[in-house]
Amino acid sequence: MSPDRLYPDDPAEAFDRPPVEFDDREGRPVTIQRYDGSEDGFESLVEMYVAFDPEDRAQGIPPTGEQQVRDWLDHILTDDCVNVVAVLEDGRRIGHATLVPDVPESRRDAGDGSEAYELAIFVLAAYQGAGIGTRLIRALLGAGQESELERVWLTVERWNHPAVALYKKVGFETSRTESFELEMSLRLR
Amino acid sequence: MRTLVGIGGSDDSLRALAVALERAQDAGDEVTVAVVENPDSDLSVEEVETRVHEHLDERTLDADVRVLRGHPGSQLVDVADSEGFDRIVLGGGETSPLGKISIGSIAEFVLLNANTSVTLIR
Numbered sequence: 614m615s616p617d618r619l620y621p622d623d624p625a626e627a628f629d630r631p632p633v634e635f636d637d638r639e640g641r642p643v644t645i646q647r648y649d650g651s652e653d654g655f656e657s658l659v660e661m662y663v664a665f666d667p668e669d670r671a672q673g674i675p676p677t678g679e680q681q682v683r684d685w686l687d688h689i690l691t692d693d694c695v696n697v698v699a700v701l702e703d704g705r706r707i708g709h710a711t712l713v714p715d716v717p718e719s720r721r722d723a724g725d726g727s728e729a730y731e732l733a734i735f736v737l738a739a740y741q742g743a744g745i746g747t748r749l750i751r752a753l754l755g756a757g758q759e760s761e762l763e764r765v766w767l768t769v770e771r772w773n774h775p776a777v778a779l780y781k782k783v784g785f786e787t788s789r790t791e792s793f794e795l796e797m798s799l800r801l802r
Numbered sequence: 803m804r805t806l807v808g809i810g811g812s813d814d815s816l817r818a819l820a821v822a823l824e825r826a827q828d829a830g831d832e833v834t835v836a837v838v839e840n841p842d843s844d845l846s847v848e849e850v851e852t853r854v855h856e857h858l859d860e861r862t863l864d865a866d867v868r869v870l871r872g873h874p875g876s877q878l879v880d881v882a883d884s885e886g887f888d889r890i891v892l893g894g895g896e897t898s899p900l901g902k903i904s905i906g907s908i909a910e911f912v913l914l915n916a917n918t919s920v921t922l923i924r
């Protein structure tokens with residue numbers, strides 16, 4: 614991705630940090646927490662993505678097929694990424710949001726300055742439209758502020774108006790409009 | 803079949819070159835490799851041209867290699883349409899840090915403007 618990406622001049626608001634507990638608009642109790650790295654946590658995310666509606670895929674993610682999902686999760690659930698999950702009372706994961714650095718920590722030189730992070734968010738179809746996505750992205754950005762990240766960016770299909778509206782609501786601004794996908798960016802601090 | 807392979811020097815375009823040449827050799831297709839000016843590429847047009855010739859030598863494959871100066875997408879479409887090519891082959895896009903595929907500006911222009919079929923190599 615282009616290193617000359619534009620970011621808003623002013624930082625976004627201070628977001629609540631996870632864990633965050635609430636009832637969604639259907640009255641279902643949901644907790645948003647940082648990904649804990651446990652085997653149960655990992656397997657529950659695999660289950661969520663294998664059940665993911667192919668219609669809700671964006672630019673090839675989540676990948677299809679269990680092994681592909683596992684490989685992809687191994688790549689984005691590393692310690693240099695920020696991950697939060699939405700968990701039901703019975704422990705099932707029904708949402709996940711992630712911040713992945715442009716350059717992994719292992720390939721960075723000392724003094725490189727702060728890294729920019731790419732954002733993505735996923736909510737299982739049966740749980741969409743109940744306010745979970747808003748809570749999830751706010752908690753992710755709160756976790757990002759807690760981890761002292763500065764710059765976040767994302768791409769979104771330009772016809773995906775609900776997603777674009779959500780990103781704008783939390784402070785993302787459009788940074789590039791000339792390609793297939795809309796690019797948006799936000800400053801955390 | 804007459805295939806026009808468009809290469810700008812990005813990683814995905816170099817991958818596409820290798821796949822397209824292999825496929826053309828298997829199928830006995832006639833290949834023209836067009837080196838275009840991709841502003842996002844780290845390699846110069848001359849460096850890309852050298853790579854193309856290395857690939858061809860390795861495969862002992864004979865192909866027309868030419869450099870198209872100017873706007874890469876429109877140059878490719880122009881050559882394909884005016885010279886009777888059946889297909890344009892391009893790189894299938896780069897992946898973002900978290901694994902999203904994005905299509906390059908050249909592929910996007912060609913997809914929207916070409917009259918021939920277009921193949922993106924994944």
